[in-house]
Amino acid sequence: MQQYLLLFLILLSSVFCFSQEEExxxxxxxxxxxxxxxxxxxxxxxxxxxxxxxxxxxxxxxxxxxxxxxxxxxxxxxxxxxxxxxxxxxxxxxxxxxxxxxxxxxxxxxxxxxxxxxLTGYLEVDIKQVPAINTNYRYSISGLPSTGYEAGRQSTINKVLGSIFNPADFLHRMFGKKPNELRKLKKMKEDDEIRNLLASRFDREMLTVLLQVDKIDLDEIVSQCNYSKGFIQTANDLQILDAISECYEEYKVLNRDREGKL
The missing domain is CATH 2.60.40.1120 (Carboxypeptidase-like, regulatory domain)
Incomplete structure (x- = not known):
């Protein structure tokens, strides 16, 4: 028995040393x-x-x-x-x-x-020619204290409850089988170099690569969190990351409360 234990310890130390050499x-x-x-x-x-x-x-x-x-x-x-x-x-x-x-x-x-x-001089006709105004009610610059990106029409609870009771449970559908990608959300927010990189980009390339989703699915996630189309079109990649992360954290809290009541 001691021989097997000794052999196991030797193999374990060899694996540990090998992994250390790889890093x-x-x-x-x-x-x-x-x-x-x-x-x-x-x-x-x-x-x-x-x-x-x-x-x-x-x-x-x-x-x-x-x-x-x-x-x-x-x-x-x-x-x-x-x-x-x-x-x-x-x-x-x-x-x-x-x-x-x-x-x-x-x-x-x-x-x-x-x-x-x-312009024709008729208000009802002319007003239809004016381009639609961006109606984002939530705004911030990532990294500065704020209450979020799009406040105003819905409370946070109503926003996330709508997502939780979606039959598809969109976050689970997108990331339920990819726990590593969910863990990457936190890592991405902690690394200053990546945050600076995302803050300067608007192409979603780095987000899709790191989270292993395509751009259409990424936009759908943010949309299902009830962020406006205007926000999705104008936000930089860091703001999109923060929006997804915020929505997911709220989802976890409310989903945990929901399960506790069952």
């Missing part, structure tokens, strides 16, 4: 694929650990990772890519031997049509 920091340089010039302020996020960093003026970066972690590289005007961390990179990469190349995107401007208002 480390990877280094590299990000450059423009067209001319090999270094790119400054490229955003790098470890999708497994949910931590982020960015390149310096020389295009260099360093981030905590382990073997098989996936790093997501994104930069305005360039195609985002994912890179898997290998054992060789982790052990032998010195920051100069590993080069990540990003390809510039072709920019296409959409045609914008400006319609001039033609």
């Amino acid at each position: 480390g920091r990877v280094k590299g340089v990000v450059v423009d694929a067209s001319n090999d010039n270094p790119l400054e302020s490229v955003n790098i996020v470890n999708l497994n650990k949910v931590i982020g960093t960015s390149t310096n003026s020389n295009g260099a970066f360093e981030i905590s990772a382990k073997v098989n972690d996936t790093l997501h590289f994104s930069y305005l005007g360039f195609k985002s890519i994912k890179v898997r961390v290998t054992n060789d990179w982790l052990k032998y990469g010195d920051g100069t031997t590993t080069t990540i190349k990003l390809t510039e995107l072709a920019l296409a401007l959409e045609e914008v049509v400006v319609n001039q208002l033609k």
Whole structure:
């Protein structure tokens, strides 16, 4: 019996040592694929650990990772890519031997049509020509004290109760089988680098990558939380993250109360 116990302890220590060896920091340089010039302020996020960093003026970066972690590289005007961390990179990469190349995107401007208002002098006719006013009743800048993004028409309880008693239970439907993605919500809010990154973006790319949902589902989640279409269209990625996180926390509290009464 003691022999088996000793063997188990040896195996356990070997596994622990091996896992410790896997953990480390990877280094590299990000450059423009067209001319090999270094790119400054490229955003790098470890999708497994949910931590982020960015390149310096020389295009260099360093981030905590382990073997098989996936790093997501994104930069305005360039195609985002994912890179898997290998054992060789982790052990032998010195920051100069590993080069990540990003390809510039072709920019296409959409045609914008400006319609001039033609007033008739009749109020009932003219008022119909005036564009609809954004009716967001809730607003804030993420990071500053506030009561939320869209206050006014509904109380918080009514807002979330409507979601809880939705037969689909939208949050459970979207994330019920993805507990890791729910845990990522908290990690994303705690990492300053990721928060700063999301605050500067409006494309939802990083949110969809980290939460493993597509943009349509992401918009549906925020919509089901009774945030307005105007908010969804104008909010930055950090505000969308905070909206989802707030709604989910309220959902958990009210759902727990509901189950306690059953």
